[in-house]
Amino acid sequence: MKLTGAQILIECLKEQGVDTVFGYPGGSVLNIYDALYERGQDITHVLTSHEQGASHAADGYARASGKTGVCIATSGPGATNLVTGIATAYMDSVPMVAITGQVPTSLLGRDAFQEVDITGITIPITKHNCIVKNVDELAESIRLAFKIASEGRPGPVLVDVCKDVTAAVTEYTPISIKETKTKEFIKKLPEVNESILAQAIKAINNSKRPLILSGGGSIIADIKDELLTLSEKALIPVANTLMGLGSFNGMHEYFTGLIGMHGSRVSNKANSECDLFIAIGARFSDRVISNLKRFAPNAEIMHIDIDPAEIGKNIKVHYPLNGDIKAILRRIIEAVEVNEDKKAWINQIKEWKEKFKKKYVDDGTLKPQYIIESLHKLTNGDAIIATEVGQNQIWAAQYYKYSRPRQIISSGGLGTMGYGMGAAIGAKMACPDKTVINVAGDGCFKMNCNELATAVKYKLPVIIALMNNGVLGMVRQWQTMFYDKRYSQTTIEGETDYVKLAEAFGAVGINVTKPEQVEDAIKEALKSKDRPVVINFVIDKDERVLPIVPPGAGIDELIHE
Amino acid sequence: MGKHVMGVLVKNHAGVLSRVTGLFSRRVFNIDSLAVGTTQDPEISRITIVVNGDSYTVDQVAKQLDKLIDVIEVEHLYKEESVTRELMLIKVKATSQNRSEIIQLVEVFRSNIVDVSATSLTIEVSGGSSKLEALIEMLKPFGIIEVVRTGVIAISRGE
Ligand SMILES: Cc1ncc(C[n+]2csc(CCOP(=O)(O)OP(=O)(O)O)c2C)c(N)n1
């Protein structure tokens, strides 16, 4: 059938099974929005307050559901407003398709109104991108975008569509999702090297003190069952990166917590003492390694990852296992054995867990750790937790116990302040039956609180647990610890009344200043069925995130009190 | 450290070159030279890159390039197993006194004179980089006006 480019675009989204898109209209996407109006009945379009919010929402939707998130923006400023969201998704390997309008082909390159070279701008922050200048290439470009975004190591793909292309008419032949999914891979997936795999299995069986680090790749590859089996069968303790939280039950006795800069004492100590360090779907970021010389100094390194470029990038690897981590883990599980040494090691881990139990001083004031623990308790550990960035993020990572993949939604790689609000909206759209909480800092919340309006408009009862310390807490903490308390530009407290702010947007606001108010406030917020709730938890500005590995120090040299 | 020649087959799309060069600057890889041209298949181009770095760098270059959707294949062309060539045009000052001396040099280097003026000669030479460097050295005393080089291209030996 003959359709316009805009109509084809919408049909292609339907082919891919897209049910939700986040976006913002403008001149160069007028045709696209018109086609959406006409034939987008099966697609919910969420109109955000800002394109950045749309990009984070698409990302949050993708992380919560595992499906590809979609956002749409107009050319020029609309497109550039997506950039932070695309970079955020890129750093955390989130499947996303960003569709931007572009000026008509006849005006390309002439500095036309709202012309910006968005494909040029986003080369370093997309897995792939393209500009469509011919309507006959549109359908294929969109299908490819979805394929590239989701297969192998996922990531964002941007498709820039010239306005005249959206108006031009051509023959459209529908394709079912099945067809697009079963076609051969764009990039061949690596096959694991059999001889290294055999050596790796031997190394696991011979090791006396192995430690697994499970990262974001474990969430993407959905290996929760395999990881649990391996850990329990071979008696291997499991640490997580921030991105890996939820890949292993946070309440399991073999779970050692976060590793690295804000890692638990157990994880970091186990890292120092282990003789085999097994990284699964993790990329050895500097936030994990700290000082390379002191990282797992007594261990051989095994690295299981789908991306060959990650193996050997940041650390020397003895057992490089490149391939589909689920398939590799299954092969390993078949062949692992338990030995007596490992029993002693796992008992050692349990002992450390007891000895180094996380604790914070309970002095009767309102503690952020207590707030997160209360959120865990009152949501039965079942909520989806989006976070902002800073202290709030690390507290949310440390004190909520994640028991399933896709339960924490946090900007790990880019550390994007203002991410959580949009991400929470996306997560709630993806999982309407789950409680979604955005654990926020006051600095972050101020960046993108405009999206409260979006949550109100779409009747999304997301809860914003605002850790209001009046400061850019994480930066201030560094100033306290490493800059002689010279508090340069980190105090943000002012006259903002967060309850009034919430109410002005049509949301509910609750003030909490004492620990005894915490549970009631959370219970109250959980009752809301169609309205976002901001709980303004007023906490002390000198609360710190602990433990912390000081800059330049080894992972074992953490400060914990 | 050392120089490594990489052959990169890419789809002949607009913007491919900026994807490739952008990757080098972004990941702090050093490029010595870069040459692009089409292959026997008009839809596929070949980029020959000379990378300056250690084995870690070369490994990362290959792996990161390979991740680009428009990159079809990355090949490390080892010295012993490949033929490398570079083309250079070099314009040098020449007077009626030294012209014949320069022409002799050109013959020794099995190169050609492609342009002559009253005060200059332009020489075309191809070969490995060391040959080109040597000719430049020999011509320096006469006064070099301009050097234009294509960058290295390479092909594997045998089939
Ligand atoms: C967009 C952006 N700008 C700056 C930073 C640097 N940064 C990291 S954490 C932080 C402080 C965040 O303050 P707040 O939201 O109040 O959180 P808190 O640490 O107090 O919990 C800053 C400024 C960042 N990560 N992202």
Ligand SMILES: [Mg+2]
């Ligand atoms: Mg703060």
